[in-house]
Amino acid sequence: MNLTLVTAYIKHQLSATTRHGTHSPFVYELVDKVIYDKDLRSDYQTIEQLRVSLLRDSHLINITDLGAGSMYNNNKQKAVKDLAANALKSPEWAQLIYRLIEWKRPQIVIELGTCLGLTTAYMAKAAPAAKVITVEGCPETAAIARKNFENLNQTNISLLVGNFDTIFPELVREQPILDVVYVDGNHRKEATIRYFEQLLPKVNENSMVIFDDIHWSKGMEEAWESIKEHPQVSLTIDLFTIGLVFFRKGQAKEHFRIKY
Numbered sequence: 001m002n003l004t005l006v007t008a009y010i011k012h013q014l015s016a017t018t019r020h021g022t023h024s025p026f027v028y029e030l031v032d033k034v035i036y037d038k039d040l041r042s043d044y045q046t047i048e049q050l051r052v053s054l055l056r057d058s059h060l061i062n063i064t065d066l067g068a069g070s071m072y073n074n075n076k077q078k079a080v081k082d083l084a085a086n087a088l089k090s091p092e093w094a095q096l097i098y099r100l101i102e103w104k105r106p107q108i109v110i111e112l113g114t115c116l117g118l119t120t121a122y123m124a125k126a127a128p129a130a131k132v133i134t135v136e137g138c139p140e141t142a143a144i145a146r147k148n149f150e151n152l153n154q155t156n157i158s159l160l161v162g163n164f165d166t167i168f169p170e171l172v173r174e175q176p177i178l179d180v181v182y183v184d185g186n187h188r189k190e191a192t193i194r195y196f197e198q199l200l201p202k203v204n205e206n207s208m209v210i211f212d213d214i215h216w217s218k219g220m221e222e223a224w225e226s227i228k229e230h231p232q233v234s235l236t237i238d239l240f241t242i243g244l245v246f247f248r249k250g251q252a253k254e255h256f257r258i259k260y
Contacts, residue, residue: 008215012240016257026248027237027256034103035096035239035260043125044095047118050148051091054084054116061140080116080144089119089184089212093241096260097182097210100244101126104208106179110171111135112164112195113185113212117145117157123182124154130179132157135167137185164191169198178202184212189219196227203232205249214243228255 019031057080065076089097101109101123107130109123114136124132134157136142142161149157160167164186172178183195192211199209214224224243228236235246238257 002216004217004221005215008221009240012215012238012257013259016238016240016259018259022256022258024235024254024256026251027235027254027258030103030237031258034099035258037099041095041098043098043122044091046152047094047121047125048091050121050151051084051088051118054088054118054144054148055081057081057084061144063141064138083141084116087115094119094122096239097242098122098126100208100210101130101180104180104206106130108133108175108178109180109182110168110175110178111182111184112168113183114142114145114159115184116141117148117159119182119184120145120157120159121149121152121154123180124149124157125152128156130156133160133171134158135160135162135164135171135185137161137163164195168195172198172202175202177204178207178209180208180210182210182212184210187213187216187220189217189223192220192223193226196223196230200230200232203247205247207247209245211243211245213241214238215240 019028022028060077060079063076063078097119106127109130109132111120111134114120114134120132120134136145139161142159146159178199181199213220215221227245232247233245234248234251234253236255237244239260
C-alpha cells in the first residue's frame with residue numbers, strides 16, 4: 001500500500017471544496033462547466049471500446065523503462081492487458097482531460113508519456129484541429145499506441161519514441177507558444193521540476209499545464225509545491241490525481257483543491 005498516497009487522499013478530501021467554495025469566477029466556471037460536466041460524448045464510447053480490447057490482450061511486450069518509476073514497477077516484460085489495467089488513466093480521468101482540451105481549443109498539445117495511447121486519443125479527438133505531439137520512451141509500448149491511433153483513424157497525432165530528456169527540450173524550442181502540455185511520465189521530483197522549468201519560456205497567459213500523479217510520492221508532492229510557488233504561476237487547481245497550472249496575468253496567486 002502506498003501510504004503517502006493514502007495520507008494525501010485523506011488530507012485532500014478533508015480540505016478540498018466544490019465549485020461553491022471558490023471565489024474566483026474563472027475557477028467557478030471551469031469547475032462547473034468543464035470539470036463537473038458529466039454529459040456523454042460519442043468519442044468516449046469509441047475509445048472505451050478500444051480499452052476493452054486492450055484489457056483482453058494477453059500477449060507480452062518488453063518494457064523499456066527510461067524513468068517512468070511507478071508505471072512499470074521495474075518489471076521488464078508485461079502483458080498488454082496488465083499494462084492497460086494498471087497504467088492507463090481510468091475513463092473518469094481520461095474523459096476529464098478530454099473536456100479540458102475541448103475547453104482550451106489548443107493548436108498544439110504536447111504529452112510526455114504515451115503509454116498505450118488512450119489518453120492521447122482522447123486529447124486528439126477533443127481538439128481535431130490541433131496537432132498532438134506525444135512522446136513515449138518504450139518502443140514496444142509505442143508500437144501498440146501507434147496501431148491504436150490507426151484503428152481510431154486519428155491522424156492529428158505525432159508519436160515520438162525516445163528519452164524525454166532528449167526530445168522534450170527540442171520540442172519546446174520548436175514551438176512558438178505552448179498551449180497545453182500534459183506531463184505524465186518520469187514521476188520523479190527532479191525530472192518533473194526540470195520539465196516544468198524547460199517549458200516556462202514558451203507559456204503565456206492562455207497556457208495550461210497538466211501534471212499527473214502529483215501526490216504519488218513525497219518527491220512528487222514536493223515538486224508540486226515547488227511548481228505552485230514559481231513566480232510565473234498565477235493559479236493552480238489540485239484535483240488530487242492531476243494538477244492544473246495556469247499563468248493568467250493580472251491575477252493574484254491562488255491555489256485551489258477541488259473534489260472530483
